[in-house]
Amino acid sequence: MSGKALAIAITVATAVLVAIGTLWPGEASGTVYIAGAGTSAFNSNDSPETTVHSLFDNVRQHNWSRAYSYLGNQNEVDQRDFEADLQGTNDSLRTYSTLEPSDFRVLHQSSDTAVVRANLKWATAVGAFYETRDLNLTRQGNGWKVIWPSGKQPNVPPQVIPVNYLRWDVIFRGPGDDWGAQNVEAPHVRITSMKAGDSGDSVIIMGEILNEDTVPAFVDVKATLIGNDGNSLGKENSFDKISHTLLPKEVSPFRIDFPGVRLGDVKSVRMEPNSSLVPASADPVIAVEHQQLQVDARGKHVLQGELVNESGRVVNIPHVIATYYNNQGQVIWVADGYVDRALLPGFPMPFGVAVPDELASQVHNYRVIVNQYSQGKFLQ
Amino acid sequence: MTRKLLAVLMLLIACMLAEAAARGAELQAPKQVVAGASLTIPTTGGGGATFYLIGPAGTIKRAIKLGEEIRIKGEDLRVAGRYVAVVTGDNGGNAAFWVTPAKVANVAFIAQPSRLPVALPGAVSGVVYAFDHFHNLVYEPQPVKFELSVAGAPTTTRTVATRDGVAWTRMDSGHKQGAAQFNAEVDGISTRRVVQQVAGDPCNLRMKAQRTPKGIEVETDPIRDCSGNPVPDGTIVTFTSVDSRGTTTVDARIKRDVASAQLPAADRATISVASGVVLGNEIRIGGAR
Numbered sequence: 089m090s091g092k093a094l095a096i097a098i099t100v101a102t103a104v105l106v107a108i109g110t111l112w113p114g115e116a117s118g119t120v121y122i123a124g125a126g127t128s129a130f131n132s133n134d135s136p137e138t139t140v141h142s143l144f145d146n147v148r149q150h151n152w153s154r155a156y157s158y159l160g161n162q163n164e165v166d167q168r169d170f171e172a173d174l175q176g177t178n179d180s181l182r183t184y185s186t187l188e189p190s191d192f193r194v195l196h197q198s199s200d201t202a203v204v205r206a207n208l209k210w211a212t213a214v215g216a217f218y219e220t221r222d223l224n225l226t227r228q229g230n231g232w233k234v235i236w237p238s239g240k241q242p243n244v245p246p247q248v249i250p251v252n253y254l255r256w257d258v259i260f261r262g263p264g265d266d267w268g269a270q271n272v273e274a275p276h277v278r279i280t281s282m283k284a285g286d287s288g289d290s291v292i293i294m295g296e297i298l299n300e301d302t303v304p305a306f307v308d309v310k311a312t313l314i315g316n317d318g319n320s321l322g323k324e325n326s327f328d329k330i331s332h333t334l335l336p337k338e339v340s341p342f343r344i345d346f347p348g349v350r351l352g353d354v355k356s357v358r359m360e361p362n363s364s365l366v367p368a369s370a371d372p373v374i375a376v377e378h379q380q381l382q383v384d385a386r387g388k389h390v391l392q393g394e395l396v397n398e399s400g401r402v403v404n405i406p407h408v409i410a411t412y413y414n415n416q417g418q419v420i421w422v423a424d425g426y427v428d429r430a431l432l433p434g435f436p437m438p439f440g441v442a443v444p445d446e447l448a449s450q451v452h453n454y455r456v457i458v459n460q461y462s463q464g465k466f467l468q
Numbered sequence: 469m470t471r472k473l474l475a476v477l478m479l480l481i482a483c484m485l486a487e488a489a490a491r492g493a494e495l496q497a498p499k500q501v502v503a504g505a506s507l508t509i510p511t512t513g514g515g516g517a518t519f520y521l522i523g524p525a526g527t528i529k530r531a532i533k534l535g536e537e538i539r540i541k542g543e544d545l546r547v548a549g550r551y552v553a554v555v556t557g558d559n560g561g562n563a564a565f566w567v568t569p570a571k572v573a574n575v576a577f578i579a580q581p582s583r584l585p586v587a588l589p590g591a592v593s594g595v596v597y598a599f600d601h602f603h604n605l606v607y608e609p610q611p612v613k614f615e616l617s618v619a620g621a622p623t624t625t626r627t628v629a630t631r632d633g634v635a636w637t638r639m640d641s642g643h644k645q646g647a648a649q650f651n652a653e654v655d656g657i658s659t660r661r662v663v664q665q666v667a668g669d670p671c672n673l674r675m676k677a678q679r680t681p682k683g684i685e686v687e688t689d690p691i692r693d694c695s696g697n698p699v700p701d702g703t704i705v706t707f708t709s710v711d712s713r714g715t716t717t718v719d720a721r722i723k724r725d726v727a728s729a730q731l732p733a734a735d736r737a738t739i740s741v742a743s744g745v746v747l748g749n750e751i752r753i754g755g756a757r
Contacts (some may be wrong), residue, residue: 253721254702270582270661280745298744302666302700303583336703337669337744338719370702370721377732380714393714398730456717 133158133231136202140192140223143234144206147174148187160226160233172241178430179404179463185210185217185428200227214328214426220385242435249400249433253370256304260365275305277363280339281419286351287444293344294422296411297361299334304368307334309342310360315353322346329424331409331459333368340457341411343422372399374406374458377436381443381451389448394436395427395458403431407459410441415452431460495553495563503548503570503602509538513559520556523567524549534559548604569604572655579650579661585668586695588641592616592663595636596652605633610654614639618648618665630654641665645697667697673748675707675741679733684709684753686739687728698725703743711737 131146131154133139139158146155156167176182188209196203202225210217224235261271282295291313299305309330313321329343379393391410397403406427414420425441443451497509511517513534521528521540525547532538534557545551548569554562576597584591594614598606612635617623621644628635635654641663642648648663671694677686686707691699705727709716711734718729731739736754740747 253723256702270579273581273583300669300744301583302703304702335721336700338704339744373718373720373729375716375718375729375731377716378714379716393716398718454715457719 133233136197136204136225136232137192137194139225139232139234140204140206144187144190144192144208158234159236160228161235161238164238165236169239169241170236173236173239176428176430177241178402178432180430181212181214181217181405181426181428182210185212187211188216195222201225202232210428212426212428217426217428219428242432244432244434251371251400253373253399255367255369255371257367258365272365275299275301275303275334275363275365277301277305277307277334277361279309279359279361282357282359283419284351284354284357285420289348289350291346291349291351291354293346293357293359294342294419296339296341296419297330297334298339299336299363302336304336304366305334305363306332306366307340308332308362309344310362311344311346312358312360313346313349313354314356314358316355318355321349321353328407328459329409329422331457333366335368335370341409341419341422341455343424372397372401372403372460372462374398374403374431374460376408376456376458379454379456381448381454384440389443389445390440391423391443391454391456392438392440393456394438395431396436397431397433400433401462402433403460403462405461406431406437406439407461408439408441409457409459411455411457412443412447412451413453413455414450417453420450421447495555495561497553497563497565500566500568501545503546503567503600503604504542505545506542507540507545507565509540509553509563511535511538511555511559513557515557515559517555517557517560520554521551522554523547523551546602546604548600548602569606569608570600570602572598572606572610572657573601574599574603575652575654575657575659577650577652577659577661579663581663582661583664583666584641586641586645586665586693586697587643587668590638591641592639592648592650593636594639594650594652594661595634596630596654596659598630598633598635598654606630607633610635613651613653615651615653616642616648616663617651618642618644618646620644620646643695645695667699668693668695670699670703670705670743670746670748673705673741673743673746675739675748675751677731677739677751677753679753680730682730683733684731684737684739685728686731686741686751688722688726688741688748690725691722691727691743692725699743701725703727705741705743707731707739707741709734709737709739711735 131142143155143158152171156170188211190208193205195205204223206221208219225232278298278300280296280298285292293311308325310325312323315321324344324346326342326344331340334340375396377394382392384390395406409424411419412421423441427439429437431437495509501507511534515534517532517534519530519532519538545567548567550566552564578595580593596612598610600606610630612628614626614637615623616639621642624639626637628637645665645667648665650661650663652659670691675686675688677684701722703722705720707718707729709731716731720727720729738752740750
């Protein structure tokens with residue numbers, strides 16, 4: 089086909105599609121909020137949908153006063169709490185997040201009240217973070233206002249929390265030491281279980297690693313897939329799907345993904361657990377309470393529970409890693425998730441980790457560990 | 469036939485003459501010298517000549533007067549091995565001799581591992597390299613006495629002879645934790661390494677639980693390994709409580725031999741304890757124990 093004929097064909101096809109779209113417009117089930125469309129925020133409260141749209145458009149542009157003006161219960165919600173709710177505090181993951189294109193859907197509407205589901209997407213350094221909020225709205229005057237949940241931000245009262253946990257420091261061998269002088273021994277770690285599986289178009293290697301030593305270990309697990317022809321199909325490591333710092337006798341799950349590889353092409357797997365001695369602290373202790381497998385509002389299986397920071401230091405970014413076992417005690421899946429709120433001492437923080445729907449019926453037991461990233465700061 | 473015999477005879481005579489000539493060119497040097505000892509080599513004739521000493525670690529060149537003794541300082545004979553002394557000129561010659569290691573003055577002792585659990589058979593290895601003052605490996609057999617001791621426990625001793633300058637042994641780690649002194653002694657020279665013997669896995673892990681106004685308080689008995697050593701502080705002990713609201717886990721750290729945790733209140737709960745791959749007892753709260 090010549091270039092001229094192709095140009096004519098594209099023009100005709102475009103005209104036909106424009107005509108179809110004009111004559112039979114599709115019914116959108118919600119409003120798609122497009123970020124970055126102009127520098128001025130969308131401002132309207134004619135309908136519940138546009139009110140929520142306007143609120144979050146102003147949030148995106150950090151027009152906090154303007155966004156706050158869409159609230160119908162300002163007597164209950166302080167603007168600072170409203171900002172902290174959306175912007176995060178204490179160097180949590182939310183403080184490093186940016187609101188991305190999101191969508192809003194009216195779940196229920198009457199003449200004076202409405203419920204709008206806001207499916208928010210936050211861009212973070214560890215990937216997209218999805219948040220669903222069902223917002224109640226009321227008609228006030230000629231417009232609609234959002235009734236913002238009046239949850240006060242947790243505030244830890246001034247106090248002294250004595251912490252006397254152990255800390256390990258390490259002195260390594262120096263250049264001036266004799267030949268033959270010992271260095272400190274690397275911690276002994278052991279892979280206690282391992283399983284290879286596939287998910288989608290990826291091969292997944294998962295299992296558990298134990299620090300069987302009496303000193304803390306910084307661990308990492310690498311895996312190499314060997315193909316049927318004996319050649320390497322790829323080498324990956326556990327990246328953040330592991331708790332890297334393991335205290336004595338601590339067990340961490342690990343998961344290594346090999347995208348684009350079929351399990352049938354794999355003949356064997358070569359595992360390389362690595363460990364090195366690192367200074368570490370036994371603090372903080374984070375309890376994982378009330379873990380339960382549940383089905384969320386979207387019909388997805390999730391493991392939900394609460395994290396409680398039992399130390400006196402703020403955990404800025406908690407990272408939850410869950411191991412799922414079948415009825416024979418074998419690891420069948422490892423999943424992780426970040427919590428975008430800081431863990432303040434003593435305040436329970438809900439979390440949820442996904443369970444693949446196809447595996448949910450096989451899950452007989454589970455174990456959750458919490459990785460923590462703290463900046464060594466105290467309450468701000 | 470006669471011509472062949474004559475040729476062989478001529479060849480033998482030539483060889484004998486060559487050997488005689490060579491003998492005349494030999495320097496009178498000892499066959500063996502201890503490393504670091506000085507040496508003198510006499511010369512004959514007169515006039516100047518050049519002396520070369522070719523050793524395993526370098527070559528020395530020096531102008532000498534024939535008829536005088538050549539003095540080689542001990543510092544030029546520090547490295548063990550074969551040396552060749554050569555004097556150039558008509559009255560010159562050469563001599564080969566060996567420098568052997570001096571007596572043991574340094575012991576390189578490699579002990580591994582630096583940290584290991586108690587009561588492991590054959591887990592501690594020690595390797596000794598015996599060197600003289602000039603870092604020559606002393607390959608004459610030397611008895612090496614290995615001693616592994618930890619305070620409050622009997623000392624384990626083993627004597628092994630070096631072979632080609634090296635001796636090694638394997639020993640069991642003791643039953644008592646602590647910094648074990650691993651000593652190797654050769655010819656009165658001793659070197660010490662420290663092998664940290666640490667507690668093994670917890671043994672007979674047991675806990676008790678009681679209700680408190682805040683919830684359920686769980687605490688283990690003093691945690692010890694199977695040799696009776698206290699498991700070190702900071703070791704993770706996991707308490708798991710299963711009740712009607714779900715599962716609660718706390719990774720508690722051992723402090724002063726015990727681990728404790730506060731679990732949420734529940735009418736009925738099943739609580740278990742574990743550390744690493746070791747499981748402890750299970751307690752049912754609100755039901756029969």
